[in-house]
């Protein structure tokens with residue numbers, strides 16, 4: 219009797235261990251209430267512009283789009299045909315062909331990438347003097363110093379590595395052989411520079427500071443364990459953490475990227491565990507750039523992720539899955555944030571998603587795999603049939619009442635109606651009974667209404683919580699911290715705009 223009771227007790231204990239172990243594997247409470255740790259391991263300058271303050275010539279970072287007007291001819295430099303031939307100075311207004319994207323070597327030395335993606339240089343592989351845009355690979359002859367006028371930094375002269383200046387000799391002849399040194403309007407080497415747009419992402423900040431000065435401070439101070447404590451005590455149970463492809467090459471990623479994001483992600487797993495939260499890893503920046511946005515860590519805004527990048531991107535997923543698959547805190551791995559249509563084709567995306575899914579499944583059968591819908595012109599249901607053949611997968615949609623003219627004229631009520639009608643039906647369309655789960659992986663309390671009251675913001679957020687609460691995998695607010703208050707869930711909670 220005694221021994222049999224003893225045995226039973228042991229058996230029960232053993233069984234309960236097995237049971238709770240297997241529970242631990244699947245102990246994710248869905249739907250998740252999550253927040254994005256944006257601007258932490260993948261920088262987005264708009265969220266905290268002061269991060270860039272210490273960079274010399276900080277308005278001339280990689281990807282900055284500039285135009286040059288000859289003060290003498292009063293005409294713009296133009297890569298004729300958008301590139302592939304000569305550079306001329308005969309345009310009276312500036313558009314795509316007259317716009318040059320900077321690749322920064324150091325604070326004053328750059329290459330200029332044109333519309334068709336070639337680089338400005340000297341003809342005959344640098345032996346000639348006429349300016350052309352034919353090289354696909356910037357070398358010395360595609361490298362120029364921008365010399366800024368002290369009193370007027372957008373009045374510039376452009377010098378080759380041999381020390382001679384570019385000059386607009388005539389509307390159809392731009393050469394690199396000028397020795398003069400004046401700043402007069404009549405000087406053919408003087409240009410008025412216009413900065414059209416700029417990018418402030420991970421590439422820009424790392425390359426802007428340079429490998430020696432690019433600091434780790436941000437990573438260790440922006441998000442700490444206290445934040446996990448704040449999140450969990452305010453009703454959140456998960457974080458979505460954007461990471462960049464270079465995390466797989468930590469601690470020595472290729473320049474200009476800086477090591478250390480892997481340690482930060484390890485810390486996040488520990489802090490999440492300490493506070494009863496889960497982690498969704500989100501590959502936010504894929505090599506080549508899947509959307510051309512600064513948060514994809516693009517160098518110059520061109521969207522170049524494609525077939526040639528699939529294998530390397532799968533390797534990043536494999537790396538992350540191998541490292542965290544057996545960590546009970548891992549909820550999901552997102553294979554790619556916001557691929558953009560039509561640059562990312564559905565064919566390439568599905569091929570990649572299948573391989574990325576397989577890479578995760580090599581290491582775990584239980585972690586969810588998140589498939590982000592394409593932005594841009596794409597059917598929101600285009601992944602459903604593919605995803606239906608996989609298990610434990612999630613369709614990720616991002617809902618902002620922003621970034622489209624249609625929102626700029628809406629009042630508060632119309633914004634709220636849009637959530638209850640349009641968003642609700644969009645979300646239903648990707649929320650299927652037996653297929654993948656649905657996830658509103660990004661949304662925000664910010665909208666385009668000017669001068670909205672606190673109550674307006676509260677109602678707008680409430681509407682979104684109501685509707686996005688129906689997503690079967692859950693939702694994630696963008697973001698946890700941000701200089702712009704309505705984009706910061708921390709601020710929204712602390713100031714009573716949102717209660718969970």
Ligand SMILES: *[C@@H]1O[C@H](CO)[C@@H](O)[C@H](O)[C@H]1NC(C)=O
Nearest residue numbers: 298306307308309310389390
């Ligand atoms: C500028 O010069 C190029 C090269 O001679 C010529 O093909 C083009 O038509 C000119 N464009 C204008 C607007 O003058």
